[in-house]
Amino acid sequence: MAEVSLTGLTKRFGATVALDGVTLTVPDGAFVVLLGPTGAGKTTTLRLVAGLERPDAGTIAIAGRDVGTETPAQRDVAMVFQQYSLYPHMTVRENLAFPLRSPVLRIAEDEIARQVGQVAEVLRIAHKLDNRATALSGGEMQRVSIGRALVRRPAIYLMDEPLSSLDAKLRADLRIELKRIQADLGATLLYVTHDQIEAMTMATHVGVLDRGRLVQMGSPRAVYENPVSATVAARLGLPRINLLPAGLFGGAPARAATIGLRPEHVALGPDAPDGRAATVRRVEHLGDQTRLHLDCDGHAIVTLTDPRGAPAPGSTLQIRPLNPLWFDAAGARIA
Amino acid sequence: MAEIVIRDLRKEFGAFTAVRSSSFTVKDGEFFMLLGPSGCGKTTTLRMIAGLELPTSGQIFIDGEEVSQKPASRRDIAMVFQMFALYPHMNVRRNISYPLVSQGMPRAQVAAKVAEVARLLGIEGILDRPVGGLSGGDRQRVALGRAIVRDPAAFMMDEPLGALDAEFRERMAEELRALHDRMRATTVYVTHDQLEAMQMGDRIVVMNHGVIEQFGTPREIYDRPATLFVAEFIGSPPMNLLRFEGTVAAGEDSVSVGGATLRVPRQHGPAAGRLVLGVRPEHVRLTDAGPLRGRVVATEYLGTTQIVTLATPLGDIKARIASSEMVPRAGEAVGIDVVPQTVTLFDAGTGRALPSALHEPGAAHG
Numbered sequence: 001m002a003e004v005s006l007t008g009l010t011k012r013f014g015a016t017v018a019l020d021g022v023t024l025t026v027p028d029g030a031f032v033v034l035l036g037p038t039g040a041g042k043t044t045t046l047r048l049v050a051g052l053e054r055p056d057a058g059t060i061a062i063a064g065r066d067v068g069t070e071t072p073a074q075r076d077v078a079m080v081f082q083q084y085s086l087y088p089h090m091t092v093r094e095n096l097a098f099p100l101r102s103p104v105l106r107i108a109e110d111e112i113a114r115q116v117g118q119v120a121e122v123l124r125i126a127h128k129l130d131n132r133a134t135a136l137s138g139g140e141m142q143r144v145s146i147g148r149a150l151v152r153r154p155a156i157y158l159m160d161e162p163l164s165s166l167d168a169k170l171r172a173d174l175r176i177e178l179k180r181i182q183a184d185l186g187a188t189l190l191y192v193t194h195d196q197i198e199a200m201t202m203a204t205h206v207g208v209l210d211r212g213r214l215v216q217m218g219s220p221r222a223v224y225e226n227p228v229s230a231t232v233a234a235r236l237g238l239p240r241i242n243l244l245p246a247g248l249f250g251g252a253p254a255r256a257a258t259i260g261l262r263p264e265h266v267a268l269g270p271d272a273p274d275g276r277a278a279t280v281r282r283v284e285h286l287g288d289q290t291r292l293h294l295d296c297d298g299h300a301i302v303t304l305t306d307p308r309g310a311p312a313p314g315s316t317l318q319i320r321p322l323n324p325l326w327f328d329a330a331g332a333r334i335a
Numbered sequence: 336m337a338e339i340v341i342r343d344l345r346k347e348f349g350a351f352t353a354v355r356s357s358s359f360t361v362k363d364g365e366f367f368m369l370l371g372p373s374g375c376g377k378t379t380t381l382r383m384i385a386g387l388e389l390p391t392s393g394q395i396f397i398d399g400e401e402v403s404q405k406p407a408s409r410r411d412i413a414m415v416f417q418m419f420a421l422y423p424h425m426n427v428r429r430n431i432s433y434p435l436v437s438q439g440m441p442r443a444q445v446a447a448k449v450a451e452v453a454r455l456l457g458i459e460g461i462l463d464r465p466v467g468g469l470s471g472g473d474r475q476r477v478a479l480g481r482a483i484v485r486d487p488a489a490f491m492m493d494e495p496l497g498a499l500d501a502e503f504r505e506r507m508a509e510e511l512r513a514l515h516d517r518m519r520a521t522t523v524y525v526t527h528d529q530l531e532a533m534q535m536g537d538r539i540v541v542m543n544h545g546v547i548e549q550f551g552t553p554r555e556i557y558d559r560p561a562t563l564f565v566a567e568f569i570g571s572p573p574m575n576l577l578r579f580e581g582t583v584a585a586g587e588d589s590v591s592v593g594g595a596t597l598r599v600p601r602q603h604g605p606a607a608g609r610l611v612l613g614v615r616p617e618h619v620r621l622t623d624a625g626p627l628r629g630r631v632v633a634t635e636y637l638g639t640t641q642i643v644t645l646a647t648p649l650g651d652i653k654a655r656i657a658s659s660e661m662v663p664r665a666g667e668a669v670g671i672d673v674v675p676q677t678v679t680l681f682d683a684g685t686g687r688a689l690p691s692a693l694h695e696p697g698a699a700h701g
Contacts, residue, residue, distance in 0.1 A: 038500070168528075168571065169573075172571070172572060175635070176632075176633050176635070176644060179633060180632075180633065194500070197637065200635070200636050200637055200638060201635035201636060201637065201642075202635075220636050221636055221658075224636075224638045236638060237638045237639070238505075238637075238638070240505075262638075262639070263639070264639050281516075282512070282516065284533070284534055284553075285533070285552070285553050285554035285557065286530070286533045286534060286553070286557075287533060287553070287554075287557035287558070287569065287570055287615065288570065288615065288616070288617045288640075288655055289639075304639070307554070
């Protein structure tokens with residue numbers, strides 16, 4: 001495992017700037033998740049590190065070594081794609097052993113068997129080792145393709161939305177699994193996704209990409225609690241942060257154009273005696289949380305409340321901001 | 336507007352029974368969800384209401400009229416599918432006006448209707464664009480527009496948001512529900528996404544293997560799951576299910592689970608044998624005084640809350656706690672308790688909830 005550093009990385013496809021001067025370090029043993037919408041440059045970053053694309057500017061160093069001129073094979077990286085790509089004519093065991101049988105590595109057969117057994121155990125597919133790859137469910141196939149990356153001990157694992165084709169339950173299981181495997185192996189991981197839950201739950205560091213630029217990097221908690229811009233604030237958190245005109249509640253600092261209120265940062269009713277009036281439009285009982293959809297002076301606000309004693313639709317209550325975030329007209333955080 | 340009554344509806348495809356004896360009522364103006372995993376019969380049920388499939392037996396009443404053997408065209412229902420079936424060679428305006436033009440509505444009236452629907456959906460700006468270049472969300476809005484413009488008695492929607500990505504789906508779900516709140520048209524909506532059902536539905540039918548497992552408001556289904564299937568299908572993470580051998584006497588309000596005594600709602604009847612204790616993650620408390628012991632396996636930070644996975648002798652338990660709360664590190668031992676009045680006990684054999692102060696007899700099935 002090794003530290004990976006990107007410096008001023010830029011990639012253009014024709015007139016489109018896919019990646020614009022991205023500088024970031026993936027520390028040794030870190031689980032770095034790059035989060036962003038489609039077209040933010042997530043996958044391009046991975047492909048540049050893997051050596052599948054060449055940058056127009058900037059450098060990539062793996063374990064302190066500039067890999068700019070190296071082929072993908074020389075870079076010592078393992079990549080897992082969104083679509084599992086297994087050898088259909090091989091068994092699970094043969095698929096997992098394949099990367100280890102490379103003539104360059106010269107690993108003894110009993111050592112291969114040991115490593116394959118270990119990875120199969122970790123991924124809970126040991127009982128399927130002799131199945132044909134094509135006789136597996138989607139979740140099992142994706143676990144095998146993750147396993148095929150894991151049997152090698154590369155400098156870094158690169159993963160491109162590996163869980164996105166799986167159903168919700170399996171995705172939740174594999175999130176914990178992947179996090180555990182990474183921690184157990186002390187593996188260095190660069191993982192891209194547009195799913196904020198994956199980023200929040202697995203990452204040691206989240207990097208938020210927006211139109212080819214890295215706009216913020218930090219622990220999930222730091223990015224959630226202390227976003228640098230309205231865009232970042234809106235990327236993490238469900239329900240989304242409420243972005244409202246700065247003057248709605250008063251007390252706005254100079255230059256503030258927008259107030260950002262997380263749903264849990266709206267004081268209600270008795271907790272907001274001096275607040276503004278808002279009308280309850282709709283109450284959603286989602287079980288673990290109860291969402292109130294409010295209308296305050298024509299602005300929609302979503303907040304959370306205790307399921308017991310939730311106000312009725314149509315009723316009016318007072319609301320007041322707690323711990324607001326302030327943004328300027330360009331969306332940059334100012335307080 | 337319409338009330339839809341389904342009575343003993345059954346559908347067989349050869350030897351396979353897709354829907355067995357379903358009965359439920361969709362009230363006038365209701366947003367009604369058919370929820371379940373793939374193959375549970377929800378889409379078949381919807382297609383029978385719409386008239387795209389004929390039932391093997393049973394009846395369907397729309398506003399009192401029995402329509403089960405009538406063709407789709409005579410039911411005054413509009414369908415919205417997951418795959419936006421738009422006419423690719425027509426622009427947005429012509430796509431939306433098509434159902435009216437083909438009915439022979441006068442042109443001025445068509446123009447007025449289309450303008451009204453476009454305003455309702457916020458797509459006035461794209462009326463003259465070809466549908467080919469539209470985003471997924473706009474295409475779905477156009478498909479909705481084409482359904483709405485006819486003023487049908489009811490809407491049937493088959494996973495209309497299924498093809499959209501997660502972030503956009505959330506936004507469209509809000510939009511669709513807000514649209515329903517303005518129009519109040521009876522809507523039957525099929526989905527396999529429990530959060531979508533909880534978020535949008537007035538009432539939910541949960542189906543599995545062609546059978547209705549439970550019927551009720553999102554809150555009833557979440558707080559008082561009638562079966563183990565519902566307990567596991569609803570909620571993310573789902574309800575914790577602790578399997579144990581034990582006995583419950585009538586009138587008791589505690590139960591011995593693998594040596595630990597946990598308080599539960601007062602039980603109505605005796606039960607014995609293989610039982611299951613179900614508790615939602617947000618009703619699990621980490622407290623040194625707790626009767627159950629466990630070890631922290633993992634913590635997942637979610638912003639507002641965090642999910643803690645605990646290994647216990649009874650299996651893994653997930654707890655949802657405020658993210659402001661301190662969490663013991665992975666590997667540490669903790670005490671675990673449950674919020675007593677929220678607990679459901681199930682019979683592992685039948686899969687059904689045991690009657691209790693929480694599950695009053697008869698109330699469980701809607």
